Amino acid sequence: xxxxxxxxxxxxxxxxxxxxxxxxxxxxxxxxxxxxxxxxxxxxxxxxxxxxxxxxxxxxxxxxxxxxxxxxxxxxxxxxxxxxxxxxxxxxxxxxxxxxxxxxxxxxxxxxx
Amino acid sequence: xxxxxxxxxxxxxxxxxxxxxxxxxxxxxxxxxxxxxxxxxxxxxxxxxxxxxxxxxxxxxxxxxxxxxxxxxxxxxxxxxxxxxxxxxxxxxxxxxxxxxxxxxxxxxxxxx
Numbered sequence: 001x002x003x004x005x006x007x008x009x010x011x012x013x014x015x016x017x018x019x020x021x022x023x024x025x026x027x028x029x030x031x032x033x034x035x036x037x038x039x040x041x042x043x044x045x046x047x048x049x050x051x052x053x054x055x056x057x058x059x060x061x062x063x064x065x066x067x068x069x070x071x072x073x074x075x076x077x078x079x080x081x082x083x084x085x086x087x088x089x090x091x092x093x094x095x096x097x098x099x100x101x102x103x104x105x106x107x108x109x110x111x112x113x
Numbered sequence: 114x115x116x117x118x119x120x121x122x123x124x125x126x127x128x129x130x131x132x133x134x135x136x137x138x139x140x141x142x143x144x145x146x147x148x149x150x151x152x153x154x155x156x157x158x159x160x161x162x163x164x165x166x167x168x169x170x171x172x173x174x175x176x177x178x179x180x181x182x183x184x185x186x187x188x189x190x191x192x193x194x195x196x197x198x199x200x201x202x203x204x205x206x207x208x209x210x211x212x213x214x215x216x217x218x219x220x221x222x223x224x225x226x
Contacts, residue, residue, distance in 0.1 A: 004156070035216075042117070043157070043202065043216035056213065091156055101147070102214065104156025 002026060004105035006092050012111045013082055021077040021108045025094030032075050033095075033102060034067060038088040046090075049075060050098060082112045116140045117205050119217035127225050132190040134220050136203030139184065143205035147214070148177060148188050151200045160201075161188070193224045 005024040013019050025032050034046040045059040049069040060066070064083075069075040079086055089109050093102040118137045126132045134148075144165040149157035163170040163177045163186070170177050176189045190197055203217040 033214075040218070042115075042119075042218040043204075045213050045215065048213070059213070093156070101159040101162070104149075104158065106154065106156050 004092055004094050004103055006090075006105035006108050008108060009106065010109045010111075012113060015084060015112055016081055018078065018080045019082055019110065021079075021090050021092075021110070023075045023077070023092030023094075023105060025073065025075070025092070026103055027073075029094035029096050029103070030072065031095045031098050031100075032069055033093040034075070034077050035091045035093065036088040037091065037107075043091065046077070079110075082110075084112050086110060087112045114139075115218070116143075117203055117215050117217040119201075119203055119220045121220050122218070123221040123223070125223045125225060126193045128195055129192045132188075132193045132197065132222055132224065134188040134190075134201050134203070134222065136186045136188075136217055137184055138186075138205050140205070140207070140215070141184070142207045143215075145206045146177070146179060146186050147204040147206075148175075149202040149204060149216075151202060151219070157202055190222075193222075195224045195226050198222055198224045 007022045032049040035043045047067050051072050052069050064080045067077045089107040091107045093104045095102050116139050147162040148160040150160045151157040161172050161175050161177050163179050179186045200219040200221045202219045204214045206214045
């Protein structure tokens with residue numbers, strides 16, 4: 001398929017462990033976004049990339065969160081020393097340009113026990 | 114601070130009738146508004162959008178209305194179909210870009226056959 005692909009689809013981890021979430025955007029899409037949805041909440045913006053650059057990191061909840069994008073394609077979101085409040089569905093989206101609609105992946109459901 | 118608010122968490126409508134989903138926003142800098150639809154275990158998909166220079170945009174069974182003075186928008190679905198049952202997210206962005214789209218908490222629509 002040609003959609004946004006996220007892996008893993010589900011991740012259960014113990015509190016204090018590090019996790020890495022992966023996003024493969026649609027080929028040719030220059031912009032990539034990370035959002036998360038906690039239970040009963042709306043989609044919370046985390047970070048976006050234009051190419052490999054992340055001009056706005058203000059949405060990252062804490063310094064335990066980091067993200068990178070390489071080759072203008074794949075992106076990884078890393079959460080260090082996970083906490084229970086990190087449990088959420090993490091959604092990745094990509095768009096052709098910053099002025100194009102977002103196309104979302106199916107998300108990674110993260111559960112921190 | 115919830116800048117985009119969907120005050121109805123759920124809505125039930127009979128098949129064939131009109132569904133009206135409402136959204137209010139507080140940020141007067143928002144100038145582009147979108148509706149996304151989300152099925153369980155899938156990412157949100159773009160449905161329809163409207164620029165602040167318009168007050169109505171129609172696409173098939175879906176119409177979005179924008180009342181800038183009231184900072185209110187609504188999505189009308191006519192006629193409603195069982196396949197429309199999903200969670201609908203209202204979203205808004207500033208300066209016509211998608212760098213930081215702000216989403217509401219969603220309204221779960223159930224269309225009863």
